[in-house]
Amino acid sequence: MAIVGANGAGKSTLFDGVMGLVHTRGDIRLAGESIQGKGPTFAVGAGIGYASERFNLFPYMSVRDNLLTGAWTARKSIEENLLRVHTLFPRLAERESQEAATCSGGERQMISLGRALMSAPKLLLVDEPTIGLAPKICAEIAQSLQRMRDEMGLTVLIAEQNANFAIRLAERLLILESGHIRAGGQSEELAKDEGLVSAYFGKDAGGFEAKEGVKSPGAAWT
Template sequence: MLKVENLNVHYGNIHAIKDLNIEINKGEIICLIGANGAGKTSTLHSISKLIIPSSGKMFFEGEEITNLSTTEIVKRGLIQVPEGRRVFANLTVLENLELGAYLKTNKKEVEKDMEKVFNRFPRLYERKTQLAGTLSGGEQQMLAMGRALMASPKLLLLDEPSMGLAPLLIQEVFNIVQEINKEMGITILIVEQNANMALKISDRAYILETGNIIKSGNAKNLLHDEAVREAYLG
């Protein structure tokens, strides 16, 4: 579904991503784990074209997307939920969700998608007229995910969805990620510092260290890999 070949990213003299190769098959949950500064977010931003890579190629559903704009990437169903949620604090829950569907022109389709989001996140329905900035951290994460679902993603890129959340909410967010994958058939690439939880729900994983993929494979196998446990699972 998504293939990234020999991706390189530079920030001035800093070589942040070095000849990175990843492949994601339809229906999978793939996690990208690594320490702070490993290049996880840079990888997602390169795929979304929020930053322009120095070199490399990217293919989505067989089409080369290397030189497409962010808008064109979104049109093809490749949607990112940013780190830190980034909801529009001064807009209501409903307005935030409507912005997720800004490329859609069919009102009935938008209404149908809105209904699906509210069924998935009943708390958002209860707070639909509330300003997003007044929601709890967990509710804002649900709103950010709901907003992404309004764009009808084929591949959902999740950047640190558990960041700053209480343990009970972290479990809930990971449950939601699994439901989105299994029940809605959406392929997911998740970047997470909570490596333990990410590996538990993923099919496969890539481990990133200073811009290099140092290990990849079946997520459950990596979860029990002694070197991985020591380095990332505590």
């Protein structure tokens, strides 16, 4: 599922709220259980991984050590989880001992995603997976997100400004405007809404090349 919205719509605040990093009102439920007000340690323990747009990597620590910082709640299965991360991102295995500060933007995104996977979450929140990345790297990241869903059985929730990227990748979309839900539903259904299409999908904002097999509703307006 993708949360789509312009800069300032509230996507990151929504994710921070789910993780208990900011104060929230109302209720937040994970598989029917309230996690409202229980804080980030509880959220991670309950099975939510978070790859924040802020990354917050440790620049002078190695790629491997950065990944290990995500394993605090899953210390018994570090090797197993690390192997999964390396299978998904072979480049992180190749660069294991390199300092994070010397990694490219795409590699940092991979470290951020990999670190979130080190706690073996059931639900992964990924904030702006493609921001600032070249189209080829965006496609690589998109493929890894699909593998997390299809091969690892994860529920993946992404926040995206790039509506065209989001609609090709996600089965469901939620459109956020100034903190409010403007529309939500199956990607294919929303693709038929002319108002939304002209507001959000009118021009190709990203240049992401859909991988074979990726559903591409409304290819005419990409």
